[in-house]
Amino acid sequence: MFDNIAPMCCSSNRFSKTAIRILIVSRRSERTYAERALRAGASGYWMKNGSVEELMQAIETVLAGEIYASKTITCLAMRKLAGDRNLPHALDVLSNREMAVLSLIAAQHGQGEIAKQLGISRKTIESHCEHIKAKLGYANAEALKHGARELLGTTAGSPQQSLMAL
Secondary structure, eight states, rough: OSSSHHHHHHOOHHHTSSSSOOOEEEEEEEHHHHHHHHHHTSSSEETSSHHHHHHHHHHHHTTTTOOOOOHHHHHHHHHHHTTTTTTTOOTTTHHHHHHHHHHHHHHOOOOOHHHHHTSSSSSHHHHHHHHHHHHHHHSSSSHHHHHHHHHOOOOOHHHHHHHHGO
């Protein structure tokens, strides 16, 4: 799972210079998270709702030292390379910590709960929210909440599950 620890592991120099391969298995939208995972050093991103055949192909591809990407991700990458301006909203302007905060906002958690789950101060969460609003163009906290749910969907479950967004 690509949780809040995985970005550090994927992008760590210690792991990037070894033969370790990481295949992300996730229920999170590949349109939103796959590029971020691959940029962080993952060797592939497979959606849990994919077929067994796709999973086997992903595993074989990663074991062969290649990068696995679904048809959806390959198509998005080609459109991005071609300069398509109608791509899904780019969340790549957000840091990993800002993505974790946005994910918890989408899961309808308040700032106090987010601070507790991430182990940082409420003031730091407020600062992250301000940065997210500025980067994504939201006028206020209500617009941020609505936008987070629209971009990432409202997820049921524990706050820890929401951290899997990274």
